[in-house]
Amino acid sequence: MNLREKLTILADAAKYDASCASSGSDRKHAAPGPDGKGGIGSTEGMGICHSYAPDGRCISLLKILLTNACSFDCLYCVNRASSNVPRARFTVAEVVKLTLDFYRRNYIEGLFLSSGILRDPDYTMEQVVAVARSLRVEHGFRGYIHLKTIPEASEALITEAGLHADRLSINIELPTETALKALAPEKSVPSIRRTMGRLRLKLDEAKSEQHLKHAPRFAPAGQSTQMIVGADAATDRSILDLSANLYGSYGLKRVYYSAFSPIPDASRKLPPAAPPLLREHRLYQADWLLRFYGFSADEIGGASGMLDLDIDPKLAWALGHRDRFPVDLNRAGRETMLRVPGLGAKTVDRLIVARRHRTLRREDLGRLRLPLGKILPFVELGDHRPTRLLDSDRLAAMLRPRPAQIELPF
Numbered sequence: 001m002n003l004r005e006k007l008t009i010l011a012d013a014a015k016y017d018a019s020c021a022s023s024g025s026d027r028k029h030a031a032p033g034p035d036g037k038g039g040i041g042s043t044e045g046m047g048i049c050h051s052y053a054p055d056g057r058c059i060s061l062l063k064i065l066l067t068n069a070c071s072f073d074c075l076y077c078v079n080r081a082s083s084n085v086p087r088a089r090f091t092v093a094e095v096v097k098l099t100l101d102f103y104r105r106n107y108i109e110g111l112f113l114s115s116g117i118l119r120d121p122d123y124t125m126e127q128v129v130a131v132a133r134s135l136r137v138e139h140g141f142r143g144y145i146h147l148k149t150i151p152e153a154s155e156a157l158i159t160e161a162g163l164h165a166d167r168l169s170i171n172i173e174l175p176t177e178t179a180l181k182a183l184a185p186e187k188s189v190p191s192i193r194r195t196m197g198r199l200r201l202k203l204d205e206a207k208s209e210q211h212l213k214h215a216p217r218f219a220p221a222g223q224s225t226q227m228i229v230g231a232d233a234a235t236d237r238s239i240l241d242l243s244a245n246l247y248g249s250y251g252l253k254r255v256y257y258s259a260f261s262p263i264p265d266a267s268r269k270l271p272p273a274a275p276p277l278l279r280e281h282r283l284y285q286a287d288w289l290l291r292f293y294g295f296s297a298d299e300i301g302g303a304s305g306m307l308d309l310d311i312d313p314k315l316a317w318a319l320g321h322r323d324r325f326p327v328d329l330n331r332a333g334r335e336t337m338l339r340v341p342g343l344g345a346k347t348v349d350r351l352i353v354a355r356r357h358r359t360l361r362r363e364d365l366g367r368l369r370l371p372l373g374k375i376l377p378f379v380e381l382g383d384h385r386p387t388r389l390l391d392s393d394r395l396a397a398m399l400r401p402r403p404a405q406i407e408l409p410f
Contacts (some may be wrong), residue, residue: 001088003094003098005088006088006089006090006094007064007098009068009086009087009088010064010065010066010067010068010088010090011063011064013065013068013078013079013085014063014064014065014112014114015063016077016078016258016261017063017112017114017148017171017226017258059109059110059144060107060108060109060110061108061109061110061111061112061144061146062098062099062102062107062108062110062111062112063112064090064095064098064111064112064113064114065079065113065114065115065116066089066090066095066113066114066115066116066118066124066127066128066131067087067088067089067090067115067116067118068085068087068088068116069087069088069089069116069118070116070117070118071116071117071118071119071120071186072116072117072184072186072187073185073186074173074183074184074186074187075183075184075266075267075269075270076173076174076183076184076228076231076260076263076270077184077263078263078264079116082265083263083264083265084264084265085264089118092127092130092131092134093134095111095113095131096131096134096135096138096139099111099131099135099141099143100135100139100141103141103143108143109143109144110143110144110145110146110166111131111135111143111144111145111146112146112148113128113131113132113145113146113147113148114128114147114148115127115128115148117150120152121150121151121152121153122152122153122154122157124150124153125149125150125153125154125157125158125161126157128147128148128149128150128161129147129157129160129161129164132145132147132161132164132165133160133164135164136164137164144166144167144221145164145165145166145167146165146166146167146168146169146221147161147164147165147167147168147169148168148169148170148171149161149168149169149170149195149199150170151170151187151188151191151192151194151195152188152191155198158195158198158199159202159218161219162199162202162203162218162219163216163217163218165219166219166220166221167219167221167222167223167224167253168199168219168222168223168224169223169224169225169226170192170195170196170199170223170225171192171225171226171227172189172192172225172226172227172242172246173187173192173226173227173228174227174228174231174232174234175227175232175234175238175239175242176232176234176238177189179231179232179233179234182232182269183231183232183267183269183270193249193250196223196225196246196249196250196252197249197250199219199223199250200223200249200250200251202218202219203218203219203222203223203251204251205218206218206219206220221253222251222252222253223250223251223252223253224252224253224254224255224256225246225252225254225255225256226255226256226257226258227239227242227243227255227256227257227258228258228259228260229257229258229259229260229275229279229280229283230259230260230271230274230275230279231260231270231271235301235302235304235305235306236279236282236283236286236301236302236305236306236307237297237301237302237305237306238305239257239283240283240286240287240290240297240300240301241297241301243255243287243290243297244290244296244297247290247291255287257280257283257284257287258280259274259275259276259277259279259280260274260275261274262274276309278309279307279309282307282308282309282312282313283307285312285313285314286300286301286307286313289313289314292345293314293338293339293345294335294338294339295313295314295317295339299317300313300314300316300317302316303320310400310401311399311400311401312341314339314341315341315374315399317339318339318340318341318378319395319396319399324336324339325340325377325378325379325386326377326378326379326380326385326386327339327340327378327379327380328379328380329351329355329360329379329380329381330355330359330360330380330381330382334348334349334352337351337352340375340378340379341374341375341378341399342370342371342374342375343370343375347368347370350368351364359381359382360381360382361381361382361383361384362376362381362383362384364381365381373398373399374399377395377399
């Protein structure tokens with residue numbers, strides 16, 4: 001099998017992993033390469049697989065598996081041991097060559113590397129680390145590297161991975177331990193959490209020493225994880241509860257949500273159809289509220305345990321807590337303003353600065369091109385007081401998206 005055929009198989013096999021966004025790295029100030037000159041690559045700029053940093057920067061990554069052969073038989077995975085799919089495997093040298101060649105052609109700015117489990121976790125992790133070591137040490141590569149780590153691998157290997165990678169991720173896979181035992185019996189929640197805990201200790205240690213001149217850098221973009229949504233009966237509330245716990249306990253940079261996708265020859269333990277993609281989108285919106293808007297999982301998890309698919313989680317919360325409104329945008333604190341539907345964190349900060357110099361009016365919101373129809377029922381301004389509509393049952397109906405007429409092909 002030639003390199004192109006391997007790339008076709010192993011790039012396609014990697015598409016199910018969503019935890020592939022790059023942020024928090026600063027390799028442009030890294031040490032020179034082995035020749036004493038500037039290293040190859042950069043995490044800056046725009047460029048195969050596009051990911052977006054929290055600041056909106058577009059990052060292009062070569063996203064591949066080292067191999068899609070796997071000794072584990074996770075029922076939801078297309079690459080499971082019992083799956084009848086074409087198999088391929090890169091050598092360490094092939095992945096290094098692809099990464100450097102693609103970078104030099106300006107196709108990519110970094111590498112996202114994961115793998116099926118070969119032989120045992122330690123052997124697989126050793127191969128993954130060897131790729132990063134070769135890129136960094138032998139070739140002076142300073143682009144972004146994201147490595148998928150294997151919880152059962154030795155601590156020494158995971159430590160070395162953090163010295164070469166910008167970000168490490170460990171997929172928790174499913175929201176409940178019961179589901180993981182049923183669908184991925186070779187994996188263990190305690191093992192995953194134990195590795196996350198070790199990584200947090202190393203990340204905290206590196207952060208405390210970053211002021212030292214020769215302190216080693218350890219995964220400066222932190223750690224992340226991924227959960228599959230819709231492969232089991234877990235509610236959105238239970239998923240958000242777990243996410244909040246992971247953020248608090250392990251300092252994760254990001255939890256990624258991946259809607260379950262039906263696979264060939266699927267087990268009867270799996271649902272026959274995929275969940276609505278909109279469910280994944282609502283979870284990302286709710287996750288954003290957890291991380292940046294001061295909401296808790298109990299507030300946005302939905303009364304039934306499921307997020308409303310018709311409206312975003314912040315609007316759903318506001319409609320359920322109308323006694324908290326209207327909010328006076330000329331007097332309210334930042335935390336209160338962040339709960340107004342239609343107002344983002346950056347917008348709130350701009351309004352707080354602006355109101356120091358003048359009374360905020362409707363025209364000020366209009367200049368910022370904000371969704372006035374969504375915001376005005378919930379706020380007070382210098383020239384605006386909401387009507388009794390806030391107490392009306394009609395408000396929810398007005399703010400829900402209108403049904404669109406389906407166009408039939410002729």
